Amino acid sequence: MPRDPYQVLGVERAAEEAELKKAFRKLARELHPDVNRDDPDAETKFKEAAEAYEILSDPDRRRTYDQYGHEGLRSNGFSSQAAGASGLEDILSSLFGQGNSPFGDIFGFGSGRGGPEPGGDIGATVSIDLAEVLTGVKREVSFHAVTRCEHCKGNGAEPGTPIRTCESCGGQGAVQQVTRTPFGQMMRQSACPTCNGAGKIPDEPCEVCDGVGRLRKDRTYEIDVPPGIESGQRIRVAGKGHEGESGAPAGDLYVEVSVNPDERLERHSEHLVTPAQISVTRAMLGGKIGIWTLEGMRDVEVPKGTQPGQQVVLSGLGLPTLRGRRRGDQVVVLDVVIPRKLNRKQRHAAEELDELIDDPNPLG
Numbered sequence: 287m288p289r290d291p292y293q294v295l296g297v298e299r300a301a302e303e304a305e306l307k308k309a310f311r312k313l314a315r316e317l318h319p320d321v322n323r324d325d326p327d328a329e330t331k332f333k334e335a336a337e338a339y340e341i342l343s344d345p346d347r348r349r350t351y352d353q354y355g356h357e358g359l360r361s362n363g364f365s366s367q368a369a370g371a372s373g374l375e376d377i378l379s380s381l382f383g384q385g386n387s388p389f390g391d392i393f394g395f396g397s398g399r400g401g402p403e404p405g406g407d408i409g410a411t412v413s414i415d416l417a418e419v420l421t422g423v424k425r426e427v428s429f430h431a432v433t434r435c436e437h438c439k440g441n442g443a444e445p446g447t448p449i450r451t452c453e454s455c456g457g458q459g460a461v462q463q464v465t466r467t468p469f470g471q472m473m474r475q476s477a478c479p480t481c482n483g484a485g486k487i488p489d490e491p492c493e494v495c496d497g498v499g500r501l502r503k504d505r506t507y508e509i510d511v512p513p514g515i516e517s518g519q520r521i522r523v524a525g526k527g528h529e530g531e532s533g534a535p536a537g538d539l540y541v542e543v544s545v546n547p548d549e550r551l552e553r554h555s556e557h558l559v560t561p562a563q564i565s566v567t568r569a570m571l572g573g574k575i576g577i578w579t580l581e582g583m584r585d586v587e588v589p590k591g592t593q594p595g596q597q598v599v600l601s602g603l604g605l606p607t608l609r610g611r612r613r614g615d616q617v618v619v620l621d622v623v624i625p626r627k628l629n630r631k632q633r634h635a636a637e638e639l640d641e642l643i644d645d646p647n648p649l650g
């Protein structure tokens with residue numbers, strides 16, 4: 287679950303537009319990788335801050351969040367542009383439009399890497415049933431991904447046509463830029479704007495991809511969901527994200543697993559809890575009752591003299607853990623049902639029993 291955007295930006299819930307902007311600007315400055323080289327999570331934190339700002343700077347989204355939280359935003363179709371972006375430049379242009387960033391001019395944002403950009407990560411989701419958590423399961427995941435254009439084999443040139451070296455960068459793919467910032471002058475490398483970091487320009491651009499070398503395509507991937515997975519956990523598949531620019535590595539695919547709840551079996555990490563109702567006579571006399579388990583119905587022995595709320599532990603009938611594989615338990619919680627109405631025969635029997643049973647109330 288994403289964090290509370292107010293908390294992320296460190297502002298009051300009543301914060302006004304100007305305060306939001308100020309808070310985001312401060313965070314962005316702290317997290318900018320040209321400044322903060324020591325923190326490997328800077329980009330992730332920056333994304334979080336950008337997402338928070340994305341939500342709170344839009345009055346409609348902010349109202350939805352205030353009333354219904356992240357769930358509400360999601361069911362309204364909001365998905366963070368910043369979260370799906372990769373690289374700071376991408377995040378900012380997704381937020382504010384290319385070259386239109388109110389902060390870009392302060393920082394001269396860029397990845398600082400220069401050269402071709404690696405591919406971005408992709409998020410996808412799968413849902414599985416609780417019983418599948420026991421065994422693990424294979425699932426097909428569908429997603430859109432930027433992939434290599436097969437027509438030009440990714441080099442952006444119509445097959446059989448020459449490719450020239452880019453004159454702007456001399457084939458380096460990167461150019462040096464000096465930017466004035468509040469922290470003084472910064473030397474930055476950024477991707478060459480003429481060749482987009484490729485260092486080469488095709489004479490005749492590929493007809494299929496317009497010379498980009500990459501295309502957005504529908505893709506599927508069969509993912510192995512391991513036994514013991516919990517709802518909300520993500521599986522990372524390295525290199526299955528968006529294809530990188532000319533030769534740069536591809537991003538990763540992150541598959542979030544959602545486990546469908548089972549109304550008969552309540553999950554508590556590796557343990558399962560099942561409520562069961564028994565009659566007052568079964569509680570007194572004991573005996574077998576049918577209980578639903580991950581592997582179907584099973585007879586469970588209720589002890590004599592069972593009290594309301596008493597538990598029967600079915601050892602090893604729970605779920606495995608992600609590590610270890612030892613299965614948890616299934617706990618049956620017994621509720622004793624007292625009949626609200628009795629027919630004549632039952633009432634006679636109860637009255638007879640009443641004569642024979644001592645009143646257990648010491649204060650009575």
Ligand SMILES: [Zn+2]
Binds near residue numbers: 436499
């Ligand atoms: Zn192509």
Ligand SMILES: [Zn+2]
Binds near residue numbers: 452458460483484485
């Ligand atoms: Zn160039």
